[in-house]
Amino acid sequence: MIAEIHAGAHALPTSTGLDHRKMGFWAFLGSECMFFGSLIATYMVYKGKSPSGPQPHEILNIPLTSISTFVLLMSSLLMVLALAAVQRGDRLGAKLWLFGTPFFGSIFLAFQVYEFTTFVHEGLTLQVNLFGGTFFVLTGFHGAHVSVGVVWLLSLWVMALRNRLTPVDATIVEIAGLYWHFVDIVWIVIFTFVYLLQ
């Protein structure tokens, strides 16, 4: 089986021994750091610069978001289990954890939808002040990343259901995992800067 994994991962030998897709994806994550870095910097620059409208301390619900943050963090744990299951050819585990990870991600998204609608009802919109604009754009782009991850992982889950995900394919699950963990880490930074450090 190990020979099989190697045959799949290294169809062509590479100069560094690393898989092309994995290396390309790390480069993509480097680029994503600059993307979220710019969004977070924009939020920080405009912090406290809203002359009117709701302010962060009046509206942010730290206990509620702590719960959704915890759920997202746990989804990363499930992601690790999913990869391990695919790597050792555990089909049942793969099906279970590849569903569990996006399911937890969806719970996080549901919390975000609830949070956004509540805020809009309380008068915080994209247009009302800079806090609204920076908050919704930053957390919205993070939410969009989570959504892409959910769709991606569910696609892998469907492949697992059809028994088309063998240990040879572990690399594609690993790359989805890289993405998922990255999005998770970005949330930790956002949660810290937006919610905890008001």
Added chain:
Amino acid sequence: MSRLRRLTGWLTTVDHKRIGILYGVSAFAFFLIGGIEALLIRLQLAFPRDSLISAETYNQLFTMHGTTMIFLAVMPLSSAFFNFLVPLMIGARDVAFPRLNALSFWIFLFGGIFINASFLFGAAPNAGWFGYANLTSKTFSEGQNLDFWLLGLLVLGASSLIAGFNFIVTIVNMRAPGMTFMRLPTFVWMTLITQFLIILAFPPITVGLILLGFDRFVGTNFYNPAAGGNPLLWQHLFWLFGHPEVYILILPPMGIISEVLPTFARKPLFGYPVVIYSGILIAFFGFGVWSHHMFTVGLGPVADSAFSIATMLIGIPTGVKIFNWLATLWGGRIRFQTPLYFALGFISMFLIGGLSGIMHASPPVDMQQQDSYFVVAHLHYVLVGGSLFGLFAGIYYWWPKIAGRLLDERLGRVNFWLFFIGFNVAFFPMHFLGVMGMPRRIYTYAEGLNWELWNRTSTAGAFLLGVAILVFLFNALVSLRRGAVAPADPWDGRTLEWSIPSPPPSYNFAEVPIVKSRDELWAQKKGRRSAVPRSEASPEAIHLPAPSHYPIVVAFGIITLAAGALTHLWVSVAGAFLMIYGIYRFAFEYRSGAHG
């Protein structure tokens, strides 16, 4: 039927050489459009109080001239060389992700057409290539001009990013056995550095453009001072991209002339490691100098000093490179042929642009020159005198490899001298105009300011430049029709691409070469050791990636998505579905059939 099949072949190709040619041809077409815009600008400025072009049209012309030359001409011309040459120079059969490579090209082409389509609606972008907030706000620019601009740039950014990831992996991971990093051809090194600049510099402008899009489409206040927003946020996000972008434009041509000079001086590149390290340092410092574009906004003496010092520091590795090139020529047995002419043109003209750049690095000096024609002169000396001379050196150098035919040497020299003289006549007087106080971006000026003479001279030079480009086009067409057939190695080259036929076969190398030296082909030819033995394996047995039509489908979905923002939501939805469908088919293409 066979014509249709040939067209489909080009539309679905994943061959890096064909994609390189597609990049080159499209970029050159956009270059001609940008050139025509420049000529119209110069016609308008030839006489005071001229009414050839209205103020509004003039704004559109200079904005599209800048945007086109940077994003649609110089960057993709460099991409043409990356695509065609990098796999050949590192001894690979293709790039790491051939289909993503095709995707990059189609996104670029559709994005370029999208931005230029704005002319058909009389709504070409009109706020300058750096689109300063809050000129770009809905209040001051109601039409769709800037929507075309921001959507087009977002799309083009995606193309550059995808290509960036692809080439990083290709260069790091697909080097032939023995091709260590310190044996990589200099052009490949500069390509690698450029890709890192691209993947780190494009996200900030993407965010800047997204915020602008929210301001314009949704009514947020990111750049609206009335609601507490700060227009300087745009300047920071833009120049955090914009300055590294300058090195994205100049490093590949620096790589090109680092290949041309040793070949024509018949000497190895002087101080190869130092040239590489200088390139890395230029890129590194390039991220710490963006605010030198903002000395006049009042960031304060500390920030101004820091950015001023960092900017002057960049002059050091750049100067080191220039001395390395000169030392490469020193004592060489020089053959004066067209590629070398353009390479020498690069060194001398880029030097002038570099020197005026050092002048701008000083805030008090810059404050005098800001927004004057002096800056226009500077940026054209580095982008035309630098980038374009370098790219032409590359075109003349690698044309035989790409086209399989030689360019005419005499026409090449005519092309060079017309270009060199026209360029200096067009742009050197702009230094004087700037010092005499002529501001950039004015569509006309009053008589009696003593600006007439130099403006007229500059216009004459611009048309001479136009003639030089026509000479090149003539040379290229004659070469394709009835040029002498090019041998594999017409210049006595040093790098691996000259070891295979011109044009190269689809599989590039019948057998992957084993590299033992920095100037591998020279080492083989000088007889220090025999050439790599050719295997008897038939080329038909070589596995090549199959053509795919999903790249163009995904790219079309993306551009439809963008077009929907200007027309109707349902167009965007249709585009999004097409894109997602294309991505899924793309992802599962290899899983259904034979293994890829």
